[in-house]
Amino acid sequence: MSELGNRLKEARIAKGYSLEDLQDVTKIQKRYLAGIEEGNHSMMPGPFYARAFIKQYAEAVGLDANDLLEQHKGEIPAPAKEEVRTTMVPPTPSRRQTFAKNSSRSSGMGEMMPKVIVALFIVVIIGVAWVFYQSLGTNDTAEEVPEETGVPYEEPADKDAAPAEEEKAAEEEPAEEAPAEPAEPEAxxxxxxxxxxxxxxxxxxxxxxxxxxxxxxxxxxxxxxxxxxxxxxxxxxxxxxxxxxxxxxxxxxxxxxxxxxxxxxxxxxxxxxxxxxxxxxxxxxxxxxxx
CATH class of the missing domain: 2.60.40 (Immunoglobulin-like)
Incomplete structure (x- = not known):
């Protein structure tokens, strides 16, 4: 058993965990947990998984995972470096190809310019016509309606007396008390x-x-x-x-x-x-x- 595996096992026992309990907590298979305690890292899926499983094991039993990995880095397999793939640099186009592309692009723009100018001219004409139409509409003012004058109508005092008496009677009537809500049962x-x-x-x-x-x-x-x-x-x-x-x-x-x-x-x-x-x-x- 390695020194790293011994420290992890002692921490697990101190927590009262069995390997089955630790498997439920970390979701790591029991055989990998046993391999970590025995220092058998070759049974892991790879160096990356070995480091990840050890870190998760340490956190589950209350140890500082980063400090533990640093202290026992000699026992843990280092992750393999990935090979850097070189990419092929596309060949630089020749001057003749570049000149041909620029020429075709210039000729295309030359053909489109007259169409763009005609479209802009049509838009300007429509805008001027719309402004002129709006100005004609604002000049037509509506005729003012003369205000009616006369003596304001007042309702007789007798009609106001009845509603006032009804409001007074409504205020004098006692309000009905809302029924009390049933008390909630105790837990x-x-x-x-x-x-x-x-x-x-x-x-x-x-x-x-x-x-x-x-x-x-x-x-x-x-x-x-x-x-x-x-x-x-x-x-x-x-x-x-x-x-x-x-x-x-x-x-x-x-x-x-x-x-x-x-x-x-x-x-x-x-x-x-x-x-x-x-x-x-x-x-x-x-x-x-x-x-």
Missing amino acids: SIKVEGTEGETTTYAFSGPDKREMIVKANGASWVAATDQDQKAIFPAVTMQPDDSETVDVTNLKQIRLRLGAAPNMSISINGQPVKISEKPITQNIVIQFSAAE
């Missing part, structure tokens, strides 16, 4: 039972539910619903990282925790008590509406 969570690495909880509370998963130390977590459909895949979490999930329409959620004592879970503010052991745990939460 509660309790342990139903524990079997091996799996602990089952029962949640009772409002129909709208939100779950918050927070890391207090290096750890990883994955979650599925009652149909084994992934809510989010296995993700590595560092201290103060958090995941917020809307679990309103779920009947059940199952969480797989690595380094479980470093995690905290709450639903609608109600904490889920996580046991200190084992390091890797399954948390199953079953939801039901409050009575």
